[in-house]
Amino acid sequence: MDKPSLEQYAAEIYTCNRTRCGFCVADCPVYRVKGLEGYASRGKMMIARGLLEGLIEPSEEVEELVEDCLLCGYCQARCALNNLDIFTLLRQRMVEEDLCAPEHREKTVKILEEGHLFQRPSPVRREGTVPLYLGCLYQSRSVEVKTIISVLKRCGIDPLVADEVCCGYIVEATGFRQEFETIQERFAETYDPYADKEILTLCPTCTITLKEQYGLNVKHAIVAVADRIETLSPRQLDLKATYHDPCHLGRMLGIFEEPRTILEALGVELLEMDQNRVFSTCCGGGGGLADTSPELSLEIAKNRIRDALKAGVENVVTVCPTCVPTLLKGASRLANEVGVFVDVLDLWDLLDQALD
Ligand code: SF4
Ligand code: SF4
Incomplete structure (x- = not known):
């Protein structure tokens, strides 16, 4: 399968450029602070067109506009286009041109080399019956995990925390497509024993990544608690x-x-x-x-x-x-x-x- 490219989204980019409705602008959190069109979705669509037509070249200025985005999806909720796919492709284009923040490159290298994003004093593991994927942030916060596991136990859930590696969200989100593929292979190998089971999750970002990038059957643990809360007085x-x-x-x-x-x-x-x-x-x-x-x-x-x-x-x-x-x-x-x-x-x- 061909890898996705900006060209494939040309029709959507032109739709925005012609419509310019601006529903996405006012409440874009970055626009709300910066007050400049280039940071909102409508501005990024202009940048995408400029790059497609060769009217602008990748540069540090374009890189900054592309990186100063939360990939929060507010604009997509206001729009009929695949805004986030387009922004991710813009980031990939910048990385291809070796234009990317050193902080993003460092994180990618760390995940590739170590398999996780943050320091883990000692990786959390737990015997149990229901697979629970913690993700890098919670793996670095054992006290919070202890509280959550205690809550889940009081809800009648016996979590099993297995060997984990990073799902790689931040690598994909910051435009490192090729490196993300390597991370995906490692994740799939490590988490293979649970591939056909329902997996509870804690981090919303890991949840969407496990669901959409790995096709896993995930359920955020808060949904499992909501299912039981009425019976718990x-x-x-x-x-x-x-x-x-x-x-x-x-x-x-x-x-x-x-x-x-x-x-x-x-x-x-x-x-x-x-x-x-x-x-x-x-x-x-x-x-x-x-x-x-x-x-x-x-x-x-x-x-x-x-x-x-x-x-x-x-x-x-x-x-x-x-x-x-x-x-x-x-x-x-x-x-x-x-x-x-x-x-x-x-x-x-x-x-x-x-x-x-
Ligand atoms: S809502 Fe969509 S079409 Fe309208 S300006 Fe924003 S990105 Fe363009
Ligand atoms: S994803 Fe969020 S931060 Fe980025 S342009 Fe859309 S609304 Fe703004």
């Missing part, structure tokens, strides 16, 4: 909060209601932000942007916390190992400016408090 929490939909969990996997069902069962008073569910906006941690533009990522996180304040709450609950620390950074920095600290809570911690 959880303690009622005295909490008013909003829920932040992680991009991969919500928009891309369609898991919007299950976390809200759990919050309701826990007695949480839930107020929605204007941008919720399919039109939720990113925390600032997606697409490798935080590695190359940490200040931009921080401003995006602050904007998301502003959304929560606008909803009238001082607590944000979410369920993603990237969103929680990214939003917390934004909340801490924004507190210095507005004098209010919005706390960011992990749904797993609330479950830990509420389940006997």
Whole structure:
């Protein structure tokens, strides 16, 4: 099969260039901070056309515009085109021209050489009956994993954590197509014993990658908890909060209601932000942007916390190992400016408090 190319998406790119409807622009989290068209989807489609027609050459300026994107999919939810496929191909084109951030190359090399993205004091393993894929972030956070496994056990699930390697999402997302193929082979070999089983997952990004890039039968563990929550008689929490939909969990996997069902069962008073569910906006941690533009990522996180304040709450609950620390950074920095600290809570911690 031919590898995907920008040329294959020419009709879509021209559709945007001719339509220029702009539905994607105003709430693009990067545009919201930068205020420049080139960072929004409509601008990237112009860049794609320029590259297709040879009107512009790959350059560091183009690289920056292409890399300053969260691959969050907000624009795709507003559009009828395959925006994210096109942006990923733009990144691949930059990598082919040796135009890419050193941070992205370093991560790719690390995953290729070591099989995982972050330091693991000691890899988590566990005997059990239900396969649970932790992913690199959780493999580096054994205390959080202990809490989650304890919650799952209280839900009657006995997780089995096997030998794991990185799913390679960040490698593919940052344009290293060939290296991703190598990583895919290693992942498929390592996880082969579970290829025909239902696998529970924790990280939304790993979940979508295991599903779409590996064709595995995955179920995010929070869905398994939501299925059982009514039978568990959880303690009622005295909490008013909003829920932040992680991009991969919500928009891309369609898991919007299950976390809200759990919050309701826990007695949480839930107020929605204007941008919720399919039109939720990113925390600032997606697409490798935080590695190359940490200040931009921080401003995006602050904007998301502003959304929560606008909803009238001082607590944000979410369920993603990237969103929680990214939003917390934004909340801490924004507190210095507005004098209010919005706390960011992990749904797993609330479950830990509420389940006997
Ligand atoms: S919504 Fe789609 S078609 Fe409209 S400007 Fe944005 S990318 Fe182009
Ligand atoms: S994927 Fe997200 S950050 Fe990138 S252009 Fe679309 S809305 Fe903006």
